[in-house]
Amino acid sequence: MRTSGRTRKAAVIAVAGLATCATLITGCSSKSDNKSDGSTKSPSNEQITLRIGDFGSFGYDDKTGAALFAEYHKLHPNITIKEDNVADSGVYWNALKLHLNQNSGLDDIQAIEIGFVAEATKPQFASKFVDFSKVKGFNASDWVDYKEKEATTTDGQIIGLGTDIGPTAICYRKDMFKQAGLPTDRDTVAAQWNGDWQKFIDMGKQFKANGPKGVAWTDAAGGLFNAVLSSQTTQYTDDSGKLIYDSSPGVKTAWDLASQAVENGLTGKLDQFTDNWNSAFKNSKFATVACPSWMVGLVATNSGPANQGNWDVAQPPQAGNWGGSFLGVVKSGKHVAEATALAQWLTAAPQQVKVFQKFGNIPSTTAGLSDPAVLSTTNPYFGDTPIGKIFSATATSIKPAPIGPNDGLVKDTITKNGLLDMDQRGTSKDKAWSNVQAQIKDKVGDQG
Amino acid sequence: MATSVRATSDGSPPSSRTARSSPRKSGGTGPPGGWRAKLYRLDTKASPYAYVAPFFLCFAAFGLFPLIYTGWLSLNRVELGTDAKWVGFHNYTQLWDNTFFWTALRNTFTLGLISTVPQLMMALGLAHLLNYKLRGRGFFRVAILAPYATSIAAATLVFVQLFNPDYGMINQLLGHVGIGNVSWDSSKWPAQIAISAIVTWRWTGYNALIYLAAMQAVPMDLYEAAALDGASRFRQFISVTIPSIRPTIFFTIIVSTIGATQLFGEPLMFGGNLGVSGGTDHQYQTLSLYMYDKGWQIGELGQASAVAWVMLLILLLIGAVQMLVVRSNRRKLGG
Numbered sequence: 001m002r003t004s005g006r007t008r009k010a011a012v013i014a015v016a017g018l019a020t021c022a023t024l025i026t027g028c029s030s031k032s033d034n035k036s037d038g039s040t041k042s043p044s045n046e047q048i049t050l051r052i053g054d055f056g057s058f059g060y061d062d063k064t065g066a067a068l069f070a071e072y073h074k075l076h077p078n079i080t081i082k083e084d085n086v087a088d089s090g091v092y093w094n095a096l097k098l099h100l101n102q103n104s105g106l107d108d109i110q111a112i113e114i115g116f117v118a119e120a121t122k123p124q125f126a127s128k129f130v131d132f133s134k135v136k137g138f139n140a141s142d143w144v145d146y147k148e149k150e151a152t153t154t155d156g157q158i159i160g161l162g163t164d165i166g167p168t169a170i171c172y173r174k175d176m177f178k179q180a181g182l183p184t185d186r187d188t189v190a191a192q193w194n195g196d197w198q199k200f201i202d203m204g205k206q207f208k209a210n211g212p213k214g215v216a217w218t219d220a221a222g223g224l225f226n227a228v229l230s231s232q233t234t235q236y237t238d239d240s241g242k243l244i245y246d247s248s249p250g251v252k253t254a255w256d257l258a259s260q261a262v263e264n265g266l267t268g269k270l271d272q273f274t275d276n277w278n279s280a281f282k283n284s285k286f287a288t289v290a291c292p293s294w295m296v297g298l299v300a301t302n303s304g305p306a307n308q309g310n311w312d313v314a315q316p317p318q319a320g321n322w323g324g325s326f327l328g329v330v331k332s333g334k335h336v337a338e339a340t341a342l343a344q345w346l347t348a349a350p351q352q353v354k355v356f357q358k359f360g361n362i363p364s365t366t367a368g369l370s371d372p373a374v375l376s377t378t379n380p381y382f383g384d385t386p387i388g389k390i391f392s393a394t395a396t397s398i399k400p401a402p403i404g405p406n407d408g409l410v411k412d413t414i415t416k417n418g419l420l421d422m423d424q425r426g427t428s429k430d431k432a433w434s435n436v437q438a439q440i441k442d443k444v445g446d447q448g
Numbered sequence: 449m450a451t452s453v454r455a456t457s458d459g460s461p462p463s464s465r466t467a468r469s470s471p472r473k474s475g476g477t478g479p480p481g482g483w484r485a486k487l488y489r490l491d492t493k494a495s496p497y498a499y500v501a502p503f504f505l506c507f508a509a510f511g512l513f514p515l516i517y518t519g520w521l522s523l524n525r526v527e528l529g530t531d532a533k534w535v536g537f538h539n540y541t542q543l544w545d546n547t548f549f550w551t552a553l554r555n556t557f558t559l560g561l562i563s564t565v566p567q568l569m570m571a572l573g574l575a576h577l578l579n580y581k582l583r584g585r586g587f588f589r590v591a592i593l594a595p596y597a598t599s600i601a602a603a604t605l606v607f608v609q610l611f612n613p614d615y616g617m618i619n620q621l622l623g624h625v626g627i628g629n630v631s632w633d634s635s636k637w638p639a640q641i642a643i644s645a646i647v648t649w650r651w652t653g654y655n656a657l658i659y660l661a662a663m664q665a666v667p668m669d670l671y672e673a674a675a676l677d678g679a680s681r682f683r684q685f686i687s688v689t690i691p692s693i694r695p696t697i698f699f700t701i702i703v704s705t706i707g708a709t710q711l712f713g714e715p716l717m718f719g720g721n722l723g724v725s726g727g728t729d730h731q732y733q734t735l736s737l738y739m740y741d742k743g744w745q746i747g748e749l750g751q752a753s754a755v756a757w758v759m760l761l762i763l764l765l766i767g768a769v770q771m772l773v774v775r776s777n778r779r780k781l782g783g
Contacts, residue, residue, distance in 0.1 A: 088721060089723075091744075094744045094745055097744070097747060098744055100529065101528050101529045122529075124527075124528070124529030124530050125529060271721055273721060274720050274721055275612075276612065279614070282644060314781075409745075409746070416721070416725070416728060417725055420722075420728045421729050423632035423637065424631065424728060425631075425634050425728060435729065435743075438547065439548070440549075442546060442548050443741075443745075443746050444746075445542075445746075445748070
């Protein structure tokens with residue numbers, strides 16, 4: 001005993017050290033145990049938790065959404081659903097790519113935004129998702145004709161189920177329009193700018209001349225750009241999947257209009273979806289915002305009860321689709337069968353209708369779009385605007401453009417590093433565009 | 449255990465465990481050149497390595513391997529989720545030609561400079577003050593470490609509010625002295641100053657404590673002698689404190705330089721949605737952010753690895769220069 005005292009102590013330290021090391025190693029790898037898919041066909045009475053990863057507002061949750069998780073739990077008492085929500089879709093997608101690559105840290109269901117869905121259909125990512133074209137009960141024709149095409153890989157795999165689409169209208173402040181001597185009735189307003197985005201800018205100039213001081217015509221150049229671009233039939237990518245943002249007439253139109261708005265001082269110099277942008281709603285800093293259906297909920301929550309009745313929604317100059325997402329089921333999850341069933345349930349027409357009624361995300365299924373409950377939905381916050389009719393009408397007149405794997409990245413660069421730079425730092429239009437080109441070249445580089 | 453000790457003293461072959469556990473007893477009595485003696489020598493020579501092994505195994509797994517693997521990746525074209533393709537030094541030449549890389553390098557340098565220099569100077573001054581006998585000294589010493597204990601995320605979120613160009617307190621205060629609205633988020637220098645304010649706020653106390661520890665080792669006689677000679681406190685600080693703790697100052701400079709070169713969290717959080725690109729026009733994109741941008745935003749892991757290695761090389765270079773300075777300084781002092 002005496003002799004071994006020192007050695008023993010050292011041995012204990014050594015073992016402790018090794019144990020720490022081992023814990024570190026297993027700690028890192030324990031997450032990837034999910035890979036074992038032995039339990040995919042487990043009996044459905046087992047108590048399980050399904051995790052759903054998403055971003056922004058899907059309107060499923062029990063607090064502010066349509067309480068679909070609670071409803072599903074009632075239908076399947078053994079299934080509890082947890083939501084991992086990230087505010088910014090770009091941040092969410094970057095993390096998801098990393099998780100897909102490492103096959104760890106993934107939720108059972110992962111939402112994919114339309115800007116990134118083409119990238120998700122690349123072989124290295126698509127192989128991680130369940131192929132819905134082989135799933136029982138899946139029928140691509142349930143969705144509006146372009147929706148499921150966007151989530152289809154070149155060899156026919158369908159990686160996601162469409163949740164909503166983003167038919168884009170214009171939300172505007174009736175009270176400010178009145179102060180500026182502009183019409184306030186939504187049909188008259190829509191008629192004034194109908195057919196051409198340039199008319200929207202021209203109205204902005206009028207507003208600036210006569211409207212309240214310190215109030216911008218529209219919130220952000222990026223928002224205007226997205227709304228205009230989404231109404232164009234050529235966007236960033238051509239039919240063959242090649243990135244053509246540089247020569248695309250659609251991008252040029254949207255860029256010219258947005259930079260015209262900047263140069264005329266019609267924008268609020270804001271970056272959308274930031275705290276400043278949120279406060280600007282509350283402080284009534286701008287009169288219009290391009291409103292995809294999913295924006296309606298944001299306008300209401302951000303503007304707060306004090307502004308109830310001040311906002312209204314009008315048909316846009318040209319119909320476009322901005323946004324809309326998909327739900328993909330991760331193959332390596334523990335409960336693939338249950339997750340697939342849940343994703344199908346969440347994206348089925350009746351549930352899409354519930355989400356729309358409660359939250360404003362418009363259905364991407366044809367049955368959902370033509371549902372009388374959708375068509376008759378009005379929004380009390382906007383003074384009982386028939387948002388169901390407005391958005392459905394816009395949705396049916398959308399002419400979808402081809403999308404490509406770099407669209408999300410290019411969009412972010414143009415709106416944030418191009419337009420916002422012009423807006424906030426006074427960079428000239430030409431300089432801003434050459435910055436955009438340089439950055440996209442740096443980012444897309446070898447991939448393009 | 450007792451039996452094995454007896455067995456050894458009998459001269460019968462011990463188990464290897466015995467030899468390990470009773471070196472002092474058996475070592476002297478065993479036949480010279482016998483394998484027991486060899487075991488003993490092995491024990492004295494090898495055991496320490498076994499004891500330090502855990503650290504080095506962990507280091508090899510989590511430090512060295514990633515380092516080498518990153519180096520290998522930097523010579524390949526590899527996208528997130530695809531296999532690597534050998535391209536030699538292509539990634540490095542691409543960096544050389546890339547304006548955004550140079551912007552990031554410049555930003556890292558300027559941000560490092562305007563955060564490290566005031567931070568260390570303030571830390572020195574604070575430590576000097578805390579070194580005097582003053583009431584509630586213990587409280588102040590703990591208090592200056594508090595910012596260091598705050599998480600980067602929490603601290604940055606607060607600073608973002610303070611520096612908010614529209615509603616922030618800093619602009620309101622500046623408004624009172626007649627300085628117009630400073631756009632802390634979008635203009636280059638204001639943004640860099642705001643970020644370095646966060647860094648400085650967080651690390652000043654930490655460095656001050658290190659300085660304080662070093663100052664406590666300075667003999668009080670020196671101060672007393674200086675005081676007798678009529679030196680003011682400031683004079684004492686310049687002529688006694690600083691020369692005495694010079695090695696510590698060099699240490700903090702090296703550590704802060706490493707920290708500044710790897711600056712990541714503060715600009716990322718400060719920029720919010722624009723964090724990764726470091727503002728609309730990369731006004732505060734640091735090398736780390738550029739690496740993150742390349743790696744996770746775009747998925748070009750090869751190029752990101754090249755940036756990582758360039759950062760390592762830059763640090764080694766700075767380290768070497770600092771080492772030379774320290775050495776020449778020591779020679780000057782005759783140490």
